[in-house]
Amino acid sequence: MSDLAGQRILLGVSAGIAAYKAADLVRRLQDAGAEVQVVMTEGAGHFVGATTFQALSGRPVRSSLWDEAAEAAMSHIELARWASRVLVAPASADLIARLAHGFANDLLTTLCLATDAPIAIAPAMNRLMWANAAMQANIETLRARGVAVFGPAEGDQACGEVGAGRMLEPLELVACLSESGKTGRLAGRRLLVSAGPTYEDLDPVRFLGNRSSGKMGFALAAEAAAMGADVTLVAGPVGLATPVGVRRIDVRRALEMREAILAALPGQDGYIGTAAVADYMPAETAKQKMKKSGEVLTLELRRTPDILAEVARHAQRPRCVVGFAAETQQLAEYARGKLRDKGLDLIAANDVARAGIGFESDDNALSVFSADASHELGPGRKSLVARQLLELVADFLESKA
Numbered sequence: 064m065s066d067l068a069g070q071r072i073l074l075g076v077s078a079g080i081a082a083y084k085a086a087d088l089v090r091r092l093q094d095a096g097a098e099v100q101v102v103m104t105e106g107a108g109h110f111v112g113a114t115t116f117q118a119l120s121g122r123p124v125r126s127s128l129w130d131e132a133a134e135a136a137m138s139h140i141e142l143a144r145w146a147s148r149v150l151v152a153p154a155s156a157d158l159i160a161r162l163a164h165g166f167a168n169d170l171l172t173t174l175c176l177a178t179d180a181p182i183a184i185a186p187a188m189n190r191l192m193w194a195n196a197a198m199q200a201n202i203e204t205l206r207a208r209g210v211a212v213f214g215p216a217e218g219d220q221a222c223g224e225v226g227a228g229r230m231l232e233p234l235e236l237v238a239c240l241s242e243s244g245k246t247g248r249l250a251g252r253r254l255l256v257s258a259g260p261t262y263e264d265l266d267p268v269r270f271l272g273n274r275s276s277g278k279m280g281f282a283l284a285a286e287a288a289a290m291g292a293d294v295t296l297v298a299g300p301v302g303l304a305t306p307v308g309v310r311r312i313d314v315r316r317a318l319e320m321r322e323a324i325l326a327a328l329p330g331q332d333g334y335i336g337t338a339a340v341a342d343y344m345p346a347e348t349a350k351q352k353m354k355k356s357g358e359v360l361t362l363e364l365r366r367t368p369d370i371l372a373e374v375a376r377h378a379q380r381p382r383c384v385v386g387f388a389a390e391t392q393q394l395a396e397y398a399r400g401k402l403r404d405k406g407l408d409l410i411a412a413n414d415v416a417r418a419g420i421g422f423e424s425d426d427n428a429l430s431v432f433s434a435d436a437s438h439e440l441g442p443g444r445k446s447l448v449a450r451q452l453l454e455l456v457a458d459f460l461e462s463k464a
């Protein structure tokens with residue numbers, strides 16, 4: 064974590080039960096070599112005492128604009144200048160709303176307005192508050208202004224509910240902060256990646272699926288985040304950990320994947336469709352478990368919408384749309400056909416007949432085609448091949464700038 068060594072981090076703590084984790088965060092940031100100054104909102108004091116933060120950080124905690132002694136020692140403007148990074152963790156719904164609207168009605172929001180240091184927030188709240196349209200609009204506003212948003216994670220919440228809204232763990236936040244300080248080739252770009260299979264339910268216990276592991280899409284998401292991109296990953300059912308700094312949306316069926324992708328599309332610079340979306344789904348999903356009868360069972364299947372083709376002709380089309388193609392023969396010909404027919408900028412084709420690469424493997428090799436060029440990537444680890452493909456995406460975006 065040496066990227067944070069010597070950094071002067073202003074840690075804003077707002078009102079939420081996750082404030083207790085901010086105490087550990089202070090330690091973790093210090094372990095990474097950073098100096099930490101804690102600024103609490105008034106409400107945060109209902110969850111954790113200032114003495115805890117003062118003891119851990121070795122600095123008096125600031126919380127009021129009107130504390131004359133503290134202002135005399137270091138005014139709020141000096142404090143705003145002192146910070147090389149600002150991290151608000153937890154960032155409550157109220158704090159996020161105030162930041163989005165440029166309020167300066169307490170010390171923390173005033174500092175956020177007065178600093179020219181990069182600001183990151185780690186939202187923490189009930190899942191319905193997080194999903195609320197007003198909250199999402201505020202988050203979009205902040206992102207558009209360059210505020211980094213770390214998390215939130217999915218999982219059990221203090222309120223007893225389960226869903227997105229939990230603050231990332233201290234070590235994850237340290238990793239995110241360290242990553243976001245790096246300026247990579249994809250810094251400032253927003254990428255949407257789909258990954259994994261889709262499961263099309265026949266009845267409450269059976270489904271049609273495929274062998275996609277999601278590893279290639281997850282590797283792309285992880286590498287894109289490491290290259291500085293703001294990454295949203297729409298994942299089918301896979302047992303893989305969310306890469307650090309990546310926003311993940313879990314889905315099951317092709318129709319859910321389409322909905323999640325179209326909802327996340329506005330403002331994206333690139334879309335990479337690695338998901339092995341089912342081409343067909345059962346015409347109907349039985350409400351009850353289907354009972355066996357007779358020797359032959361005929362299933363009626365319907366075509367699923369082609370998400371990739373829809374993204375490529377969408378009014379909010381990202382500038383770079385990348386498809387994947389799994390082929391067993393005439394790879395170049397079929398891949399170029401899909402590039403043209405679906406209106407893509409790049410297509411990455413796998414030869415799935417080749418041993419040692421593809422589906423469950425950690426290795427891959429891709430032939431990438433654009434309208435006027437082709438590139439051979441790998442064979443190698445999926446992370447390496449992902450990085451090479453992202454370099455092509457970065458080249459493409461730069462050429463269209």
Ligand code: CTP
Binds near residue numbers: 367390
């Ligand atoms: N794709 C999609 N929506 C679908 C099906 C596929 O977005 N309903 C995307 C995949 O994410 C991938 C690409 O399309 O990027 C795969 O193209 P496709 O023509 O579906 O490939 P195959 O399924 O291999 O097609 P075929 O069997 O006709 O070769």
